[in-house]
Amino acid sequence: MTSANAYPYLNPDLSLEERVADLVSRLTLDEKIEQMCQYQAEIPRLNIQAYKHGTEGAHGVAWLGEATVFPQNTGLACTWDPELMRQIGSVIGDEARVYYQKDPKINGLTIWAPTVDMERDPRWGRTEEAYGEDPYLTGRLTTELVKGMQGDDPFYFKTVATLKHFYANNNEVDRGSASVSIDPRNKREYYLKAFEPTFKEGGAASMMTAYNGINGVPCNVNPEINDIVKGEWGMKGFVVGDAGDVLGTVNDHHYVESYAEAVARSVKNGIDSITDDQDISFRALRDALEQGHLTEADLDHALQNTFRVRFRLGEFDPAERNPYAHVEESKLCAEDHAKLSKQAALEGVVLLKNTGILPLRKEIGSVAVIGPMANEAHTDWYSGTPKYRITPLEGIISQLNEGRVRYCDGSDRIRIRSLKTGKYVVVGNEEQGHGLTAAEPSPEKAAIFRRTDWGWGSETLREDTSGKFVTENEEGFLSATAEEARGWFVKEVFQIQDQEEGLSGITNWQGVPVAIGGDRELRVNGSTEKVESRFAIEVVSDGIAEAVEAARASEAAIVFAGNIPFINGKETIDRMDITLPSAQQQLIQAVMEANPNTIVVLVGSYPFAVNWEQEHVPAILYTSHAGPELGAAAAEVLFGEYNPAGRLAMTWYRSQDQLPDIMDYDIIKGKRTYQYFEGEVLYPFGHGLSYTEFEYSGIHLSRPIITKEDELVVSITITNSGSLAGEEVVQLYVHADQSRVPRPLKTLSGFKRLSIVPGASETIEFKLSTADLSYWDVTRERYVMESGTYTIMAGSSSKDIKASVVITAEGEEVPPRSLTSPVKAENYDDYEGVYLDECIEGGSSVRTREESGWIAFWDVELGEQDRGVLKARVSCMDPGAEIEVRLDEAAGQLAGRSLVPPTGGTQAWTTLEIPLEGINGRHSVYLLLKGSILISKIHLE
Numbered sequence: 001m002t003s004a005n006a007y008p009y010l011n012p013d014l015s016l017e018e019r020v021a022d023l024v025s026r027l028t029l030d031e032k033i034e035q036m037c038q039y040q041a042e043i044p045r046l047n048i049q050a051y052k053h054g055t056e057g058a059h060g061v062a063w064l065g066e067a068t069v070f071p072q073n074t075g076l077a078c079t080w081d082p083e084l085m086r087q088i089g090s091v092i093g094d095e096a097r098v099y100y101q102k103d104p105k106i107n108g109l110t111i112w113a114p115t116v117d118m119e120r121d122p123r124w125g126r127t128e129e130a131y132g133e134d135p136y137l138t139g140r141l142t143t144e145l146v147k148g149m150q151g152d153d154p155f156y157f158k159t160v161a162t163l164k165h166f167y168a169n170n171n172e173v174d175r176g177s178a179s180v181s182i183d184p185r186n187k188r189e190y191y192l193k194a195f196e197p198t199f200k201e202g203g204a205a206s207m208m209t210a211y212n213g214i215n216g217v218p219c220n221v222n223p224e225i226n227d228i229v230k231g232e233w234g235m236k237g238f239v240v241g242d243a244g245d246v247l248g249t250v251n252d253h254h255y256v257e258s259y260a261e262a263v264a265r266s267v268k269n270g271i272d273s274i275t276d277d278q279d280i281s282f283r284a285l286r287d288a289l290e291q292g293h294l295t296e297a298d299l300d301h302a303l304q305n306t307f308r309v310r311f312r313l314g315e316f317d318p319a320e321r322n323p324y325a326h327v328e329e330s331k332l333c334a335e336d337h338a339k340l341s342k343q344a345a346l347e348g349v350v351l352l353k354n355t356g357i358l359p360l361r362k363e364i365g366s367v368a369v370i371g372p373m374a375n376e377a378h379t380d381w382y383s384g385t386p387k388y389r390i391t392p393l394e395g396i397i398s399q400l401n402e403g404r405v406r407y408c409d410g411s412d413r414i415r416i417r418s419l420k421t422g423k424y425v426v427v428g429n430e431e432q433g434h435g436l437t438a439a440e441p442s443p444e445k446a447a448i449f450r451r452t453d454w455g456w457g458s459e460t461l462r463e464d465t466s467g468k469f470v471t472e473n474e475e476g477f478l479s480a481t482a483e484e485a486r487g488w489f490v491k492e493v494f495q496i497q498d499q500e501e502g503l504s505g506i507t508n509w510q511g512v513p514v515a516i517g518g519d520r521e522l523r524v525n526g527s528t529e530k531v532e533s534r535f536a537i538e539v540v541s542d543g544i545a546e547a548v549e550a551a552r553a554s555e556a557a558i559v560f561a562g563n564i565p566f567i568n569g570k571e572t573i574d575r576m577d578i579t580l581p582s583a584q585q586q587l588i589q590a591v592m593e594a595n596p597n598t599i600v601v602l603v604g605s606y607p608f609a610v611n612w613e614q615e616h617v618p619a620i621l622y623t624s625h626a627g628p629e630l631g632a633a634a635a636e637v638l639f640g641e642y643n644p645a646g647r648l649a650m651t652w653y654r655s656q657d658q659l660p661d662i663m664d665y666d667i668i669k670g671k672r673t674y675q676y677f678e679g680e681v682l683y684p685f686g687h688g689l690s691y692t693e694f695e696y697s698g699i700h701l702s703r704p705i706i707t708k709e710d711e712l713v714v715s716i717t718i719t720n721s722g723s724l725a726g727e728e729v730v731q732l733y734v735h736a737d738q739s740r741v742p743r744p745l746k747t748l749s750g751f752k753r754l755s756i757v758p759g760a761s762e763t764i765e766f767k768l769s770t771a772d773l774s775y776w777d778v779t780r781e782r783y784v785m786e787s788g789t790y791t792i793m794a795g796s797s798s799k800d801i802k803a804s805v806v807i808t809a810e811g812e813e814v815p816p817r818s819l820t821s822p823v824k825a826e827n828y829d830d831y832e833g834v835y836l837d838e839c840i841e842g843g844s845s846v847r848t849r850e851e852s853g854w855i856a857f858w859d860v861e862l863g864e865q866d867r868g869v870l871k872a873r874v875s876c877m878d879p880g881a882e883i884e885v886r887l888d889e890a891a892g893q894l895a896g897r898s899l900v901p902p903t904g905g906t907q908a909w910t911t912l913e914i915p916l917e918g919i920n921g922r923h924s925v926y927l928l929l930k931g932s933i934l935i936s937k938i939h940l941e
Contacts, residue, residue, distance in 0.1 A: 010047065013542075016155075017313055023048075024303045030623055030648060032299045033285045034117040035306070038240070038266075038275045042105075043085055045408025050105040051310065052271050053206075054162070057111035057149075058129055058382035059088075060341075060626070061095045067384035068095060068337040071348050072565075072605060073115060077131040077649035078348035078688070080729045081753050082144040082767055088344060089148020094156035097327040109313050110160045110206055110240075111149060113382075114142045116194045117169045117210075118674045121662050122650055123575045125172040128380055128565060128605035128624065133673045133685065135193030136748045142194065146202035151324060153367045157312045158324045163198055165210035165242060166219060166229065167191050171662050172574045175836065176245065176252040179213030180665045181835035183826060185741070188776035190667055195234060202451070205237030205309050209271065211245050211252075215826075216838030216845075218253045220245050221262075225270030238272035247276045247284075259284035264293030272302040290437045333387045338629070345626035345633035346752075350646035351689040352620040357597060359640025359691055360556060362399065365621050368406045368550040369393050371450050372584070373560035373603040375631045378484065380565035380605065392601065396633030404552040410559075410587045413464060413540040415446040418516050420532040425522065427463050427480045434463075436470065436522040438480040447480075448540055454567045455581025456497045460485050470494070472508055476524035486566045493567055504537045544590050551595040555909065558638065559588050562603035565625055569606060578609045578656050585612065592908040601634060607652040607683075609783025612681060621647075628825065643691045645727035645753065647797065652683035668742055669831075674798045675744035686731050686748075688795035692722030692758065696730075696802035699794055707810045708770055708785065716794045716803060717763045720756040727755045732766045733793040733801070734773060740784055740814045741829065743775060746798060768792065773809055778827035785811035816861035816922055819870075819940040828855035834892070834929065839936040840907045845875070852930045854890050862920045862940070870914045872927075873937040875907060876900045881931030885914055887923045895919040900933055909936070 008014055009023035026046055027035065027604075034041040042050040056062035059070040070076065070088055079675075092111065099107040115129040116138060131138040142163070168180050168191050177890030182191060198204045207229060209219040217223075220241045229235045232874035249255050249262035255764055256262050263274065263284045274281045288294040314322035333338070351358070360367070369375075369392065377389035397405050400758050416425040418438040424446030428435045448464040457715070461470040471482040472491040485492035493509045506514040508524050515525035515533040525533060551557040561584040569575040580602075589612065592598045599619045602608055613620055621644070626633055636642040651674050652657060658679055660670040671677050674685035695718070702713040732750035736743040750766035770785045777784040789808055795801035817823075825846040826836055833853025839845040846855055870885055878900075885896040896916040904908050929935065 001935045010316055012321055015303040015374040016308060016311060019316070020304045020308050023307055024300050027303070029289075029296060032296070033282055035303055036274055036279050036285055036299065037278045038273060039278060041305070049315065051315070052106055052108040052366075053110045053306075054112050054275065055096055055099070055108050055110065056382050057092045057096060057113045058115065059084055060384040061092060061099060062382050062384040064099045065385060066333055066387045068333055068341055068345050069379065069384045069386040069627040071626035072128045072380060072521055072624040073131055074128050074605060074649065075626050076344060077137065078350050078624070078646040079344060079753070080111050080137070080647050080751055081347055082140050084344060084347060085141045086144040087340055089145040090151070090158070090822060091340060093149045093151060093324075094331045095337070096159045097324055098332045100331055101327065101329075109157070110162055110309065112162045112164060112208060114161065114163065115143050115165070116142050116163050116192055116198060117165055117167070118194060119170060119650055120665070120667050121170055121659060122578055122607045122653065123656065123659070123662055124170050125569045125574045126571050127569070134649065134748050135190055137649060137751070138194035139197040143197045143202035144584070146198050146204045150203065150205065153323050155312060156314050156322045156324055160205045160237065160309055160313065162206035162208050162240060163195060163204050164208040166195065166207055166225070167210060168214055169210035169212055170665070172572050173662060175211045175632070176248050176662065179216050182214050182665055183828070183836060184778050184781070185776045186666055186668060192228065195229075199229065199235045200231040204235070205312070207235065207237075207239045208242050209245065210603060211242055211248065213253060214257075215836040218245070218249050218255050221255070221265040221269045223269055230270060238302070239270050240273040241266060243275045245276075246271065247275050247280060252416050255583065258287070260293055261286035264288040264545050265295060267298050267302055272305040281316065292452055295457060309773070313812050341627050342629035342632060345629040346624070346636065346642045348624060348626060348646045349633060349637045349644045350622040350687070351644040352622055352683055352687070353617070354689055354691075355618045357556070357599060357618040358638065360638055361601070362639055364400070364404070364555050365398065366404045366406065366554040367396060368408070368547070368554035368557040368595070369396055369555055369560070370408050370547045370550060371560040371587065373562045373601075374407065378565055378625045378626060379486070380625060381486075381488075381571055389628045390631035392603075392631040392634045394557070395631030395640070398632070399635045399639045406554055408547045408550045409450065409452075409543065410547045411450045411452040411543040413543070414451045415443060415448060415538040415540055417446070417536040417538060418532055419534040419536055420516070423520070434468070434479045434481050434873040436480065437517045437520050438522065439520050443538070451496070453581060453583035454564060455583065456568050456576050458493045458567050459496055461494060462490055472524055477754055478514065478522040485564050490566045490878060500925055504535050504679060505533060506535060510693065510762070540734065544587055547587060548590050548594040551598070554595065556599065557591050557595045557599040558599045559591050560601045560603055561588060563605055565605050574662060576607065577609060578653065580608050580610060588617070590614060590784075599638070600877060603630070607650050609653060609655055609656055609682060611682060640691065643724055643726040643728060645688065645690055647686050647688040647729045648683055649685070651677065651681050651685045654680065654682045664817070675747055678745070684797050684799035686729070687799070688729065689795070690726045690728070692720055692724040692726040694728045694756070694796070695719045696723045696794060698763070698797050699803040699805050701792070701805060701807055705808045705810060706768070706770065707771070708812070711767055711769045712807070714766045714768055714792055714794075717761050718754065718756060719761040720758050723758055725755065725757045727753055728796065729753045730764060731795055731797065733795070733798060734768070735791045735793065736773065737789045737791060737806070739775070739788070741775065746793060748798070754925050770811070773811070777814055778829065779814060779817045781827070784814060785809055787811045787813055816859050817857055819857065819860055819925070819938060822937045822939045823857070824937055825855060825935045829858040830856040835936060838907070839841050839909070839934070841873070841909055841936065843936065845934040845936040846929070847934045848929045848932060854926050854928045856890070856924055856926045858924045859922065860925045861922050864920055867916050867919045867940050869941045870896060870916055871939040871941060872912045872914065872935050873909055874900055874912045875903050875905070875909050875934040876932065877902060877906055878931035878933065881933050881935065883912065883914060883935075884930070885916060885919070886926045886928060889924070890926050890928065893925065900931065906934060
């Protein structure tokens, strides 16, 4: 009998592929099935330990206990500091290793981070999790984060980064069932751009697919996982489905009819590990094998991908060979990690506006610290557990002293009284579980609650003495016991609805009334007994009035506004608007009227439309929920100990009226993001001010002409012309001065964060390649750099351009299109009233959205001879459907028309022949689709 130690896969001197193949070959079929899910089973006979894929680590190790917490990802993006991201990634890797050493069966080393999704819409509920709206910025930051997480050893991984969510995942509305329409240019130039460098340069060894579908195909069965990620980009690790989405192929997308087919299609299209109910998934895998949907070789291929990663994590090798085999436990929450967290919090602060009021003088006599975010340091769903928290109030007190600081959160204090009995609500003692009971006849003995309105019908109540949130337990009873308003279901959220003067109804997070039962306890009314559900809300103190009083009595007022990460915008919930809650707007306006020396600090997970504040308030700062050092960082910036240099990673719009529908993913035609948006914004992408001034001069090119497969250097000199040391984030943008297709107004192609002392200058260089000037040519399905001129711009933001220079590109001319060989319908140049759907014959099809639509193919060479027939591959369910062929515009010359016969199903394809008349020369060709039609290819004969 062979000793386990003699198995070839345990020999670290063999090649990785030999070892992986040998191990997988030794598994029985049942063992292979049991290795296909998130929790991989232990196999003692082969020295395979139990292993779990998926430790949360978005901005620090999460859900395992105390760990270093960094700012939210949207705040990390504002640092524009790739080197900082590499260091943060290394800390995440170290601390994940410490937890792995504690319990390797549960605390795995494959980390579900970073989120690389493009944030083309600020209403997305998960905006806090990603890195902004630009693929170049996102790609640079996440690539370095991945490098830090995975380490720099040529073979062993410290941890493995799992990029999420592939791809076009930027809405929570019906996210598990929706399909988004992505044409080839949007896909190649935008949605895939951020993922590409994290694989090709960063070497990311894992990826998670998105819940949504793309062009009618759920992401977990998208052939692009194999074709692009594992093929073009050479990814050598494993791909995991998001929680529940493989079975969701049946339950949510209704794409296939059985779990067996769902797991089979997922595995064949590149899913290597399933994050679903394991018992159901195991049964589905067995059924798929029995029914012939899967072969054992398919499982082998997937398992080789997952075990390839486990080998490189060092699981099967002697510890002395692996530099990451033992990380000192002292690394967990280490002091240098806390310093890095603070550095990230500081670097992410963005100075949005400053008329000169900032920085505040340390000698200031008094400051009013006001607002619902002033004494908070919130975590979010994917946060770790911080060892400590410094709130803005605490940070400001440390800068001055408590005697010079007046604090008011701006919330009303209220008493709640039963209308029926007249008795007031009190909070029980510890033995009573701090439950809420309408039992006190005296208002003086009633419980006082802080009532905070977060907008859009969401309010919280906090017992004033303990500061605990009122929440709902599993039985529906209310108690003042929650430290935070948080959770997958946020049971600390209530609606207090005025019914008539002085009377209110209270409903819970689900809209179910809160009532008083016979036992006088407040609970959600899920019973059939007669209950009282009307209350009198008595205001004990007016929060805004108190804030105004504090502001008037102080030399300056600082209002901390923003959001709780679990309310009105989070995973599963998109924002209803991009403004601040109206209660916070009223608070800011009242404080500003009371004290013109008012500063607003926005602490939030996403952009806000603060138009009034921008017009009236002297200074505005933005920070994300920046972890335990939030308050220290905010205070140091306010009082000038740190000169802010954060830059926005997203456009801040003036109103959501400037945005298309959230489900419109076409950033080109929809004119989304700084690349295409032509209107006036509140703050542009890349915006951020400083307490000093910088001048740009001497922009130079290493040569004025760039050719194919070429590279040139752009240099520029930056001078600190102010009186304070500071950091500037130099941003390089490019613009095509002419093109066959609509090109971005500008595209970020380089950036550098640099520190300069007063009076000093620094010359920096950017490399510019043909890839920076190229776009995806749908006529030939490849990138192309067109011949012509391009403007190269350098500045402090996408709008604040300080210097520019024009270069000449000796590229290529895009030839006229030819339709004489089959052309994919999705490779149109323009469209109206259509979207992209699946074609089961391969690729995507164009489908009419309502009654009609059109697609256009520009600059088609039709030749000198009249063309007789246009053949179209179509599918149709509409007996009255029709296709027209027109020239040069949608209402142009009619060249042909044909009825489209019903084919018996939306994926029942036939070839339609459309007779043509007088079609020759060089024209744009428009296909008008009338009725419910799908079209996948066209071909002229």
